[in-house]
Amino acid sequence: MAWNETDRGKYAVIRERYASDLSDKEYALIQPLLPEPKPLGRKPTDVRPILNALFYMVRCGCPWRYLPKDFPPFTTVQNRFYAWRNSGLWEQIVTVLVMAIREAAGKSAAPTVAIVDSQSVKTTEAGGASGYDAGKKVKGRKRHIAVDTLGLPIKCHVTVADTQDRDALPALLKAVSRKSPWVELAFVDGGCAGDETRRAAFEARQIRVSVVKRSDRSVKGFVVLPNRWIVERALGWLNRSRRSPKTSRH
Numbered sequence: 001m002a003w004n005e006t007d008r009g010k011y012a013v014i015r016e017r018y019a020s021d022l023s024d025k026e027y028a029l030i031q032p033l034l035p036e037p038k039p040l041g042r043k044p045t046d047v048r049p050i051l052n053a054l055f056y057m058v059r060c061g062c063p064w065r066y067l068p069k070d071f072p073p074f075t076t077v078q079n080r081f082y083a084w085r086n087s088g089l090w091e092q093i094v095t096v097l098v099m100a101i102r103e104a105a106g107k108s109a110a111p112t113v114a115i116v117d118s119q120s121v122k123t124t125e126a127g128g129a130s131g132y133d134a135g136k137k138v139k140g141r142k143r144h145i146a147v148d149t150l151g152l153p154i155k156c157h158v159t160v161a162d163t164q165d166r167d168a169l170p171a172l173l174k175a176v177s178r179k180s181p182w183v184e185l186a187f188v189d190g191g192c193a194g195d196e197t198r199r200a201a202f203e204a205r206q207i208r209v210s211v212v213k214r215s216d217r218s219v220k221g222f223v224v225l226p227n228r229w230i231v232e233r234a235l236g237w238l239n240r241s242r243r244s245p246k247t248s249r250h
Contacts, residue, residue, distance in 0.1 A: 020059040021052045029100075033093045045072050045080075053077045061242025095179075098152045110182040111148035114207070116172065117189060117231040118144040119238075120161040131160030143238075144168045146176045146186065149227075151234040155179050165191040173207055187212050187227045 022030070027048055037044045053071040057064075067074040084090055099109040120133040123140035132139045144157040144165065157172040169192050176183055184206060190213040212228050 020055040050077050050080050058241045058243050112184050114146040114183045114186040115231040116146050118165050119235045131162035133161040144172045147231050147234045151230045
């Protein structure tokens with residue numbers, strides 16, 4: 001299976017689908033949000049195969065150069081991804097899709113509550129700055145995420161793994177306030193208690209911070225906490241993707 005030049009664009013798919021490929025229904029949701037091709041110059045590569053290549057990489061975690069040959073050239077996929085990322089297109093697409101999902105679930109398009117948590121993850125030697133999380137025994141980086149009550153993303157802040165949650169909270173909540181100024185309340189875990197939490201709430205302006213603590217410390221192991229399980233589930237969803245913003249840059 002390979003890509004051949006056609007009149008529709010530079011490349012046309014003549015292969016069987018990967019499990020990560022967009023369905024027709026999924027592509028129909030994203031297509032209106034993508035930029036129109038430039039009227040001048042050579043015909044651009046079809047956007048759908050590039051998206052399929054990106055979703056394949058996110059799911060499988062392969063480096064750019066290891067992208068299967070039945071996708072467009074990895075340099076084409078890489079350049080298009082960086083252009084979309086730097087222009088803010090990816091964040092715009094996610095925002096529009098999240099709003100549509102919330103409305104379909106009977107909620108307002110913009111969230112008013114955020115739930116915050118973090119997770120330390122390993123990175124490779126090519127992954128850039130890293131630290132050591134002594135509590136989790138992980139060397140790498142830490143992703144601090146804020147999600148809504150459906151577990152959908154609001155904002156993510158990435159630091160080295162040895163950053164304390166309470167130290168990263170002010171920057172995360174400020175980003176949440178800029179991204180979604182209707183957020184009024186943020187649930188955080190016990191690791192964020194203290195002066196930094198109060199400072200984070202002050203700097204985030206109208207966001208109140210509520211610390212959710214374990215009520216029974218005699219119980220060992222995993223305990224489901226009110227509201228907190230939502231963000232923990234979201235982190236589980238992220239773990240399905242072997243390549244994400246927290247991982248190494250190949």
